[in-house]
Amino acid sequence: MHSESLDVLKRKLHYLCRRRATQELELLLMRFWEKNADDLTAQELLDLEQILTLDDMDLLAISLGQRPIPQGYNQTLFAKIVEGARSETLRTQPD
Template sequence: MACGNDRTRGPPLPHIPPVDSEAGSGVPEGEFRRRRGKEASFRPLGVGNAKRGGPSVSALGDRYRRKLRYLTARRATRELEVILERFWARHGATLPDEDLPDLERILSLDDLDLLAILLGQKPLPDGYRRDLLERMR
């Protein structure tokens, strides 16, 4: 008498090659992913590059703004995305170049912490620009 747990073996499954990111084939992760959550090693794009002969923030211009636009649109929670997308729609094109590294630093905060700060449930840590945060609200 057969048990209900008996399973017959079928043909073997075909081999499916892994995707590049799963195989670890040397595809580098982006600068943002490597630095995410590591506040101590954070350096905004373009800051300090002028000393080494690299482009400054103002020279990066549109590329830097596109990066910040992406950082406002791709967040862990939909609520935070809505807040940041509205901020970017109102102020993104008119932000002075000097404010961009400070904005990137704020956007580098953990998503849940940033949402709590924007909702007034947590205070803004020292060293961050309060005026930018007020514009985000």
């Protein structure tokens, strides 16, 4: 993938991460994006684009571990998103 195409895809994914139906999902995806965007390969960026096509409520439920990661999606990348959601949930839970 050309660097110009990669830049366009990154801008699109950044937009998709921050324009979600719920603030919780926006926060979760933006934290993931900010931590990982620079380290994602071209294939992982394409896989993230596929993940972001999921319905927001399904994506939130999967990210919170309430539903399994669907087949046909990058399981490792999805696991990173889920891991980030769980660690953020644990950090915000009162003692």
